[in-house]
Amino acid sequence: MDTTLIPILAAAVVFLFTAGLIALTGQLLDRNRKVVRRRLDGLVEKVGPSLTLEADRSERMSEVPWLARLMAKTRWASKLAKLVHQSKSPGSPALYLLLSLLLAFLGAYPAFMSTGSIRTALGIGLVLGWLPFLWLKKRFNKRMLTFQSQLADALDLVARSMRAGHTFTSGMRMAVNEFSDPISSELGQTLDEINYGMDMDAALRGLLHRVDCPDLKFFVVSVNVQRETGGNLAEIIATISTLIRERFKLHGKIRVLSAEGRISAWILLALPFVITGILWLMNPDYVNVLFTEEMGRHMIWGSLGSMAVGFLVIKRMIKIKV
Numbered sequence: 001m002d003t004t005l006i007p008i009l010a011a012a013v014v015f016l017f018t019a020g021l022i023a024l025t026g027q028l029l030d031r032n033r034k035v036v037r038r039r040l041d042g043l044v045e046k047v048g049p050s051l052t053l054e055a056d057r058s059e060r061m062s063e064v065p066w067l068a069r070l071m072a073k074t075r076w077a078s079k080l081a082k083l084v085h086q087s088k089s090p091g092s093p094a095l096y097l098l099l100s101l102l103l104a105f106l107g108a109y110p111a112f113m114s115t116g117s118i119r120t121a122l123g124i125g126l127v128l129g130w131l132p133f134l135w136l137k138k139r140f141n142k143r144m145l146t147f148q149s150q151l152a153d154a155l156d157l158v159a160r161s162m163r164a165g166h167t168f169t170s171g172m173r174m175a176v177n178e179f180s181d182p183i184s185s186e187l188g189q190t191l192d193e194i195n196y197g198m199d200m201d202a203a204l205r206g207l208l209h210r211v212d213c214p215d216l217k218f219f220v221v222s223v224n225v226q227r228e229t230g231g232n233l234a235e236i237i238a239t240i241s242t243l244i245r246e247r248f249k250l251h252g253k254i255r256v257l258s259a260e261g262r263i264s265a266w267i268l269l270a271l272p273f274v275i276t277g278i279l280w281l282m283n284p285d286y287v288n289v290l291f292t293e294e295m296g297r298h299m300i301w302g303s304l305g306s307m308a309v310g311f312l313v314i315k316r317m318i319k320i321k322v
Contacts, residue, residue, distance in 0.1 A: 080133075086212060087140035088182070096132045104129030119301065140212075143182050148213050150183040152248065155219060155241035162234035168223070169194060186211055200227070215244045254320050261318035269311055272303065 080093040089096075108125030112118065154175040161171035169191060176188045186207060193203040204220045218240050226233045280287040290296035 100129045100132045147182045152245040159234045159238040258318040265314040
């Protein structure tokens, strides 16, 4: 192990730990900012959109300034910011990047000190550093799936209200009042933008930007085309609702039919670790050769690479787009 790297790694760990601790403490303990945010949200409908500027300014106060300026110069930072916004996750993109770096160094530094292997340290650091982004992606997928499950019923309500004589915006307001988050908050924001003077096309495009739902595109395109060419909008929305509901049912059937492939993938992925653990409990000296010998470490990395490739192949085989 190169001893010259120890002070550098130690300094990086201390720096990231201190910066992450300050950022997380400020994010979790700043109760005054949360109180102001709730009050501003309650007053937006009464006063107007100018209050949202103050709310956004209070949100930016919780960011890490130097890291936020650095991220503003990169392209992937906009994708991360969009992911944080779409998943409605607390904190800023800079905070999640700092947390990722902190976890990566906290995992890589002890691994490097104990094993002296840079590859092992990098592998553990990459896995731990990817955890915040996996959490964001899981939160995003859960929110989008909930939105998709609510969309068909919400469009049915809009279509029935229009058949009863209400306007399109009145039908959307009924959907906002009757449904829960996330569809109520997203449609409510779209309605507020329309009421504040934004063009309906721009407001609906903003809805598409905030929500990554393929079925929503049919609704937005149909409304925009109907406003240009005319037609029975209530009938169009009802038809789209039926189409979305049938696609959602077909997607559920496909998930059931492909469940065997997913279970097989997880079993094959976990089986080597379970067998290795059992062998280590029965005969530790027999298994320790994999970690002490150079050939054993090469075999471990080769096995992990083969397992990763096999898992990705199985995942692609059972992933069917509807």
